[in-house]
Amino acid sequence: MGDGERIISHGIDVNTPSVARMYDWYLGGTDNYVADRRACRELLEVVPNTQALARNNRAFLRRVVRVLAAEYGVRQFLDHGSGLPTQDNVHQVAQAVDPSSRVVYIDNDPIVLAHGRTLLDANDETAVIQADMTDTKAIFGHEDVRRLIRLDEPVAALFVSVAHCIPDEDDPAAMFRRVVDILPSGSFMVVCQLVSDRADIRDHVTEFMREATGNTWGRVREAHDVHAYLEGLEIMPPGLVEVSEWRPDAQPRFEQSDEWQEFGGLARIP
Numbered sequence: 001m002g003d004g005e006r007i008i009s010h011g012i013d014v015n016t017p018s019v020a021r022m023y024d025w026y027l028g029g030t031d032n033y034v035a036d037r038r039a040c041r042e043l044l045e046v047v048p049n050t051q052a053l054a055r056n057n058r059a060f061l062r063r064v065v066r067v068l069a070a071e072y073g074v075r076q077f078l079d080h081g082s083g084l085p086t087q088d089n090v091h092q093v094a095q096a097v098d099p100s101s102r103v104v105y106i107d108n109d110p111i112v113l114a115h116g117r118t119l120l121d122a123n124d125e126t127a128v129i130q131a132d133m134t135d136t137k138a139i140f141g142h143e144d145v146r147r148l149i150r151l152d153e154p155v156a157a158l159f160v161s162v163a164h165c166i167p168d169e170d171d172p173a174a175m176f177r178r179v180v181d182i183l184p185s186g187s188f189m190v191v192c193q194l195v196s197d198r199a200d201i202r203d204h205v206t207e208f209m210r211e212a213t214g215n216t217w218g219r220v221r222e223a224h225d226v227h228a229y230l231e232g233l234e235i236m237p238p239g240l241v242e243v244s245e246w247r248p249d250a251q252p253r254f255e256q257s258d259e260w261q262e263f264g265g266l267a268r269i270p
């Protein structure tokens with residue numbers, strides 16, 4: 001794909017970096033274009049730990065879904081900001097525990113819908129929908145969510161590495177509250193987002209990502225913001241942590257420095 005390429009199909013603009021395709025590149029995927037890769041390399045100059053951080057985040061997603069399915073008995077998952085299909089997708093991890101587990105993937109990037117539908121063609125328990133994750137009403141009203149997700153048994157709502165994509169004016173805290181209010185007691189919220197103790201990193205990366213993605217990005221925040229999102233819920237062990245510290249297993253962890261982190265964990269709705 002040359003630098004001069006513009007629009008391809010399905011409304012996909014290959015010249016503006018997309019968060020989903022940048023994340024795919026950091027994970028070693030091939031569903032990305034020149035503009036995505038260029039933005040990824042530029043970001044690595046500011047925050048060199050980003051690739052390790054993305055891989056550790058993906059491993060956290062695998063572990064938390066497995067724990068939810070195997071230890072907490074969850075059989076339905078709503079994966080907000082699911083990203084492009086890669087290895088160990090949520091339905092694969094959950095259905096390895098129980099093949100009847102149901103998963104709805106939600107993303108606003110059309111490339112996720114196109115690739116996701118191909119992957120899920122033959123899986124009746126799984127769907128991928130294109131929606132803005134802040135549009136809770138549209139998500140819970142969507143026919144695939146109504147078909148696959150029952151609100152009389154626990155649901156896990158996943159928001160893994162996505163809250164930083166939501167600007168303050170779209171109120172990520174209110175988005176979490178809306179979902180908590182809809183889900184039945186005993187359901188779970190999985191939330192992590194990019195945080196940094198360093199104001200220079202928070203400001204620089206936020207500005208870089210907003211400019212790179214055509215203003216479709218939110219903000220690097222601080223750990224206390226994640227605590228605030230989950231206030232009133234029962235935080236499950238080991239608490240809210242840098243995600244590679246969340247119940248590590250035998251799989252290798254990627255060495256990462258601490259310019260910024262994915263910070264969060266698992267919470268139960270009382």
Ligand SMILES: C[S@@+](CC[C@H](N)C(=O)[O-])C[C@H]1O[C@@H](n2cnc3c(N)ncnc32)[C@H](O)[C@@H]1O
Pocket residue numbers: 019020023057058061080081082083084106107108109112131132133134159160161162165166
């Ligand atoms: C960093 S990726 C995380 C992917 C996956 N959750 C994971 O942790 O492996 C962020 C994803 O959120 C999606 N996203 C960003 N803003 C969104 C929004 N407002 N509504 C739905 N999806 C969004 C992006 O397209 C991207 O696929």
